[in-house]
Amino acid sequence: MRRLPPLAAVRVFEAAARHENFTAAAAELGMTQAAVSYQVKLLEDRVGVALFRREKRRVVLTEAGRRAAAPVSRAFDAIDGAFAELRAEDEGMLTISTSQTFANTWLAWKIGGFQMNHPEMAVRLLVSDTLVDFATDEVDVAIRAGRGQWEGLTADLLLDIEFTPMCSPSFLARHGGTIAAADMPNLTMISPQDPWWPWWLREAGVNAPEGRLRSGVRMDSQANEGAAAMAGQGVAMLTPFFWRNDIVEGRLVRLSDQVSTRGYAYWLVTPEHRRMTPKIKRFREWLLEEVGRELREGGKP
Structure with a gap:
């Protein structure tokens, strides 16, 4: 002793x-x-x-x-x-937890730029729609969808979650080159159980019922819904920010100028006591700048 x-x-x-x-x-x-x-x-x-x-x-x-x-x-x-x-x-390893949609449609395409700017740091990307527990999981930061209020965590707003229907050019052509909002419930809808569908339709002036609209293929993430839409499998309700390049390059078509939201957003979250940790501070500054730059350049084609 x-x-x-x-x-x-x-x-x-x-x-x-x-x-x-x-x-x-x-x-x-x-x-x-x-x-x-x-x-x-x-x-x-x-x-x-x-x-x-x-x-x-x-x-x-x-x-x-x-x-x-x-x-x-x-x-x-x-x-x-x-x-x-x-x-x-x-300091040599930054572990990021994020959803399938945010990772597959945006972050995985961008994170290499952060690592090139910080070659001394390894970056580990954990992709799951399960919320991380900072008390038990070895995670530095997380990107979450919600309203930005999590006890014990600081949250930086990245972007509002907006949505509008999209499909492939071939699907649009098969339906006469134009699809009105009132026609959408009668078409093949990707993830029709998604509450975004009736919300958007009602805001578009369509008398959509509460709950599931019709049977259809159910996807587990917007990333998969967008891929299915590009394959011509139907109309998907998607966030324009994530699909801007696919729209510009002609793989997806927006069917309406109307964009709806339910008050949710993507946030960068980290425990309050770790907010100023150098590696977290560097990633936060980079992420906010990258998202902000794309929004300024036109995140809504």
């Missing part, structure tokens, strides 16, 4: 011994000179020997203090080295 003196007092002693100056030690440790003097006296009382000799306007290590100073300083160097290795290991 170790019989250690108070470690706070030992830390103060190490700084004071290195400087042989209580004022300089206080400045290094962010303490008052009186607090340094108190901790040194506490340690001297504990070990039963004087560690400093108080002289006019200065302190000098006693022989006992000098014998103790060197091994104590080496011990603190060893402790610092052990935690520095852990800090370096932590």
Whole structure:
């Protein structure tokens, strides 16, 4: 069993011994000179020997203090080295949790740019629609869909979730080159159980019933719904921001200028106490700039 003196007092002693100056030690440790003097006296009382000799306007290590100073300083160097290795290991890997839609339609296409700017850092992308638990999962940041209120987490708004119906040019051509909102419930709808469908239809002036509109293929993510739409399998309700390149390049067609929203958005979230961790701060700044730039350039073709 170790019989250690108070470690706070030992830390103060190490700084004071290195400087042989209580004022300089206080400045290094962010303490008052009186607090340094108190901790040194506490340690001297504990070990039963004087560690400093108080002289006019200065302190000098006693022989006992000098014998103790060197091994104590080496011990603190060893402790610092052990935690520095852990800090370096932590800084060397950024783990991001995000949904299938956000990863497959946007982030996976962009994350290489972040890593090229930070070649010293490895990036691990965990793709799942299950919400991460920061208390138990080894994750640094997450990108979540919601309203931005999660206890114990800070949330930065990335983009509002908007939606509008889209299909492939071939599907549109098979239906006469134009599809009105009132015609959509009678067509093949991708994920017709999605509550976005009746919401958008009602805002478009179509008397859509509550709940499922009709039977159809059910997809587990918007990423898969968009792929099915591009394959000509039907009309999908999609977020324009994620599919802007496919629209510009002619793989998808928007069927209406109307865009709806239900008040949800994508957010970057991280535990409050880790917000200013350097690697998280770098990723946050990069992500906000990238999303913001695309929105400024026209995230709604």
